[in-house]
Amino acid sequence: MADPVLKIDGLEVLFPGFAGDVHAVNGVDLDVQPGEIVGLVGESGSAKSVTAMTALGLLPTGAFRQSAGTISILGRDVATMSEREMNKLRGGDVAMIFQEPQTALNPTKTIGKQMLRVIELHSDLRGMAARDRAIELLKDMRINDAEEILGRYPFELSGGMRQRILIGMAFACSPKLLVADEPTTALDVTVQRQVLQLLHAKARQTGASVLFISHDLAVISQFCDRIYVMYAGRVVESGPAQKVLGNPQHPYTAALIEALPEDADPGAPLASIPGTVPNLVNPPKGCAFQARCRHAHAACDSRPVLTDVGSKHQAACWLREEISA
Amino acid sequence: MSFLNVIRRRLMFLILVLFGVTVITFTISNLIPGDPARMIAGDRATPEIVQNIREDLGLDKPLPVQYLRYLEGVVQGDFGNSIRTRRPVLEDLRIFFPATLELALTALFFATALGIPLGVASAVWKDKPIDHFVRVIAVTGISTPAFWLGLLVILLFYGNLGWLPSGGRIDPSLEMPTRVTGFLMIDSLLAGDFQAFGSALKHILLPAFTLGFVHLGVVARQVRAAMLEELQQDYIRTAKANGLSRFKVVFTEALPNAMIPSITVLGLALGDLLYGAVLTETVFAWPGMGAYVVNSIQALDFPAVMGFTVVVSLAYVLINLAVDLIYMAVDPRIREVS
Ligand SMILES: Nc1ncnc2c1ncn2[C@@H]1O[C@H](COP(=O)(O)OP(=O)(O)OP(=O)(O)O)[C@@H](O)[C@H]1O
Ligand code: SF4
Ligand SMILES: [Mg+2]
Numbered sequence: 001m002a003d004p005v006l007k008i009d010g011l012e013v014l015f016p017g018f019a020g021d022v023h024a025v026n027g028v029d030l031d032v033q034p035g036e037i038v039g040l041v042g043e044s045g046s047a048k049s050v051t052a053m054t055a056l057g058l059l060p061t062g063a064f065r066q067s068a069g070t071i072s073i074l075g076r077d078v079a080t081m082s083e084r085e086m087n088k089l090r091g092g093d094v095a096m097i098f099q100e101p102q103t104a105l106n107p108t109k110t111i112g113k114q115m116l117r118v119i120e121l122h123s124d125l126r127g128m129a130a131r132d133r134a135i136e137l138l139k140d141m142r143i144n145d146a147e148e149i150l151g152r153y154p155f156e157l158s159g160g161m162r163q164r165i166l167i168g169m170a171f172a173c174s175p176k177l178l179v180a181d182e183p184t185t186a187l188d189v190t191v192q193r194q195v196l197q198l199l200h201a202k203a204r205q206t207g208a209s210v211l212f213i214s215h216d217l218a219v220i221s222q223f224c225d226r227i228y229v230m231y232a233g234r235v236v237e238s239g240p241a242q243k244v245l246g247n248p249q250h251p252y253t254a255a256l257i258e259a260l261p262e263d264a265d266p267g268a269p270l271a272s273i274p275g276t277v278p279n280l281v282n283p284p285k286g287c288a289f290q291a292r293c294r295h296a297h298a299a300c301d302s303r304p305v306l307t308d309v310g311s312k313h314q315a316a317c318w319l320r321e322e323i324s325a
Numbered sequence: 326m327s328f329l330n331v332i333r334r335r336l337m338f339l340i341l342v343l344f345g346v347t348v349i350t351f352t353i354s355n356l357i358p359g360d361p362a363r364m365i366a367g368d369r370a371t372p373e374i375v376q377n378i379r380e381d382l383g384l385d386k387p388l389p390v391q392y393l394r395y396l397e398g399v400v401q402g403d404f405g406n407s408i409r410t411r412r413p414v415l416e417d418l419r420i421f422f423p424a425t426l427e428l429a430l431t432a433l434f435f436a437t438a439l440g441i442p443l444g445v446a447s448a449v450w451k452d453k454p455i456d457h458f459v460r461v462i463a464v465t466g467i468s469t470p471a472f473w474l475g476l477l478v479i480l481l482f483y484g485n486l487g488w489l490p491s492g493g494r495i496d497p498s499l500e501m502p503t504r505v506t507g508f509l510m511i512d513s514l515l516a517g518d519f520q521a522f523g524s525a526l527k528h529i530l531l532p533a534f535t536l537g538f539v540h541l542g543v544v545a546r547q548v549r550a551a552m553l554e555e556l557q558q559d560y561i562r563t564a565k566a567n568g569l570s571r572f573k574v575v576f577t578e579a580l581p582n583a584m585i586p587s588i589t590v591l592g593l594a595l596g597d598l599l600y601g602a603v604l605t606e607t608v609f610a611w612p613g614m615g616a617y618v619v620n621s622i623q624a625l626d627f628p629a630v631m632g633f634t635v636v637v638s639l640a641y642v643l644i645n646l647a648v649d650l651i652y653m654a655v656d657p658r659i660r661e662v663s
Contacts, residue, residue: 058565060557083571091568098566103559108582108656118567153657169567 003075005177005209006032006055011069013047013054013233020281021065024050026233026288028069029306032177037203037210039224039241041217041256045277047233048213052179056096057086074176092122095170099182101163105154112150115169122173137168141198160191167199174206181213196223217260221245226312229253232278232288235306239313249315252289287317295319328653335646339639346638347399347631351392354627361625365408399635405628409621414632417617422636423507424494425606425613429598431510431529432537437591440541441584444548448556449575459549463542471601475535475608482531489531492610496524532609536601540594547590551583558582585656592648596641 013025024047032038040048053059055071057078071078073094078086090096098104106114115134119125125133131150138146141164154162163183170178183199184192200223203210214220220227220241227244229237229252237250248254255273275292278284286301287293293300299318306314362379363370379385383394398405404414447456483491494509495501502509502516510529513521555561556579564578603615610616614633621629653660 056566058562087568087570089568090566096566098559098562100559104563106560106564106578106582107658108585117569121568155658166563 002034004031004033004072005074006030006211007072008051008055009070011051011054011071012067013050013059013064014067015064017281022280023283024064024233024280025054026283028230028233028235030228030235030238032209032211034176034209035207036226037200037212037224039220039227040211040213040230041215041220041227042230043273043277044215045232045280046230048230049181050233051230052096052181052211052213056090056094056179058090058096088122091118092173093175094177094179095173095175096179096181097163097166097170097183099185101159101166101183101186102154104166105162107154109153110150111152111154111157111165115150115165115172118169118172133172134168137172138165140171140202141165141168142194143168158191160187160195163187163195164198167195167202171202171206171208175208177209177211178203179211179213182215184219185215192219217245217256229256232283233280234288234316236289236317237315238306239310243310243313247310249309249313249320250289250317251293251295251319253315255292328650331649331653332646335642335649339642339646342638342642343399343635346634347396348392350631350634351388351395354631355388357625359625361408361627364625395631404632404635407621407626407629407632409624409626409629414628417629418614418632418636419507421612421614421617424509424611425599425602425615426640427508427510428529428532428536428606428611428613429595429602431533432598432602433540433591433595435533435537436540436544436594440544441548441587443541443545445552445575445580447545447549448552451553456549459542459545463546466539466542469538471535471539471605472608474538475532475605478531478535479608490528491531492528492608494525494528494612495521496528499524532605532611535608536598536605539601540598543590543594544587547587548583551586552579555579555583581655585652588648588651588655592644595644599637599640 008028008030011025011028011030012023015022015024028047028051030038030040030051040052042048050059050064054064054066055073055078073089081089105111112131112134115137116130119130119133123130123133134150135146138149143149143161143164149157149161149165157165163186167183180199184195187195196219199210202208212220212224224241227238227241228235229244229250231252237244237248237253244253245257248257252273259273273292278288278291284290285303287296287304290296290300295317297318304316304318306316307320309315309320360375362375362382362384366375366378376385383391386394395405402415404418406412407414407417410417443455443459443462447459450456479491482489490496499521500518502512502518502521505512505515509525510522513519513525552575556575558579561574561578564574569578602611602613603618605611606613606615607619614637618630618633620626621633
């Protein structure tokens with residue numbers, strides 16, 4: 001089997017702070033195989049973004065510390081890569097799109113200038129050839145007046161248009177991995193669906209793997225082959241999307257699905273579960289979900305590890321251990 | 326909003342400002358006790374001579390008439406004659422204003438050429454030694470009186486080291502280059518006279534440093550704040566995700582945008598420098614507007630004082646116009662508004 005495009009092992013990330021270190025990521029294992037679309041789901045603050053940004057080296061230097069774990073991209077350990085090699089990777093083999101299309105583009109540069117920048121940085125295309133490539137990318141994103149859009153500034157365009165441009169830019173150099181961090185959360189529902197379909201089609205067509213971060217269980221279930229459910233900086237359940245969502249094995253996943261109203265809009269944000277996420281300055285020693293779990297019992301004072309609960313289906317919960325034992 | 330609209334608006338504003346400024350200075354000039362005709366005539370003149378002079382200058386007419394006459398002249402570029410130097414005021418201004426402007430622009434160049442890199446460095450290396458260093462410079466700059474700093478650098482570079490002259494614009498033994506721009510450094514280069522250029526440069530270093538030092542810190546702090554603001558914007562993250570190097574992210578993405586809010590500060594600084602030059606000129610015997618206007622006030626030389634006021638107001642309005650236009654040129658969002 002080919003190398004996984006992304007493999008994260010035992011990742012721990014903390015943010016030093018006055019009130020103590022914020023332990024945002026507490027031992028995450030995750031992999032994305034070639035051509036796979038993998039979902040990362042969890043409540044706000046569960047460290048989906050931090051995990052993804054650490055993998056790509058996009059967290060602001062100085063603000064965080066990776067205290068444990070290894071990350072490899074396309075079979076190479078990023079810790080051994082120079083800044084230069086990482087720059088070559090980012091925007092080339094690995095692309096990322098973010099949640100806020102309204103602010104993700106430089107406000108004082110035209111779309112064309114920003115697109116050509118990526119294309120020229122990672123390919124041999126120059127001048128008209130690079131421009132043609134930009135137009136082609138925009139057309140793929142169903143932007144018809146592409147030539148005209150190249151001369152526009154971001155503030156002249158709608159959010160949906162900007163996100164389509166950013167997706168086009170992300171695919172500029174045929175990435176092998178695309179990390180999409182809630183790419184449609186800021187868009188309105190009809191636009192969301194359209195943008196998601198474009199993203200999905202483009203990924204399938206180019207064979208790019210996608211790490212898709214989302215709040216939205218409905219979207220995740222349609223869109224992803226496999227999912228990871230995160231809670232308080234840990235993976236609590238993972239497996240094929242249909243299995244995890246159809247037959248959740250972790251009480252947190254089950255609560256997420258239960259909290260989803262029957263007639264929920266496809267674009268509705270993650271419904272809320274009673275209780276609050278644990279304080280990450282002093283993360284719980286045992287199961288992080290303990291305080292909100294209706295099945296909590298004595299064993300939960302120590303931390304459960306991910307164990308197989310079905311084929312390719314894993315959950316980190318003492319309940320499953322005991323049942324299967 | 327188009328460039329033409331902005332220019333038109335600013336020029337209308339200019340007319341209002343000039344009107345206001347001339348009315349005020351004219352009124353104040355005439356409230357100050359003292360009789361210019363008598364000053365011109367001298368102590369031993371007979372009352373008839375004084376009266377003649379008064380009539381010649383139109384000083385016997387009612388104030389509004391005098392004002393209108395003055396305004397009529399100004400519109401045609403005639404600021405009247407200086408009572409003290411007996412030359413047309415415009416001629417005096419042509420000599421002294423470029424000297425001040427050359428000093429102010431050199432000081433601004435010094436403040437920006439050092440202030441921008443220092444500001445960028447202190448934002449990129451926030452809370453590192455360079456950042457603390459810039460903070461010290463800024464505080465020192467703001468709290469150091471210019472005349473004191475001026476005397477200090479004269480003492481050091483002229484008195485102790487003997488590297489630089491203590492005052493004036495150029496070595497008096499050298500021939501002045503033909504006046505084209507009034508900026509000695511440029512005129513000497515135009516004349517191909519490198520000796521004169523070298524001397525002019527040496528003469529301007531200390532006063533420009535003294536004058537610019539306050540603003541060095543101001544510029545550095547402004548650029549630092551604007552850079553910190555830009556560096557945490559989402560588009561910076563996109564640029565990194567696109568594989569731009571750290572260097573490019575700072576200099577081609579963040580810095581141009583950080584300079585937009587800094588333009589206003591630079592415009593204000595230039596206005597401040599023109600005004601601040603008056604004091605610095607005194608310390609360095611710099612033959613500019615500062616010395617000219619102080620002497621004119623003492624001599625009750627109203628046409629000269631008014632000419633100075635008009636030119637400085639004009640400069641302020643034009644600087645603001647330039648700031649507006651630069652803003653529009655660099656920020657597409659402003660071009661678009663309304
Ligand atoms: N720069 C930072 N400095 C300090 N703490 C941070 C920083 N970035 C993130 N964190 C903390 O890390 C934790 C995880 O944040 P993260 O943004 O990854 O969550 P998320 O799962 O992406 O949430 P959301 O769904 O809201 O995007 C949060 O507790 C957050 O407060
Ligand atoms: S380990 Fe215990 S507390 Fe945690 S989810 Fe399972 S039952 Fe609930
Ligand atoms: Mg996030």
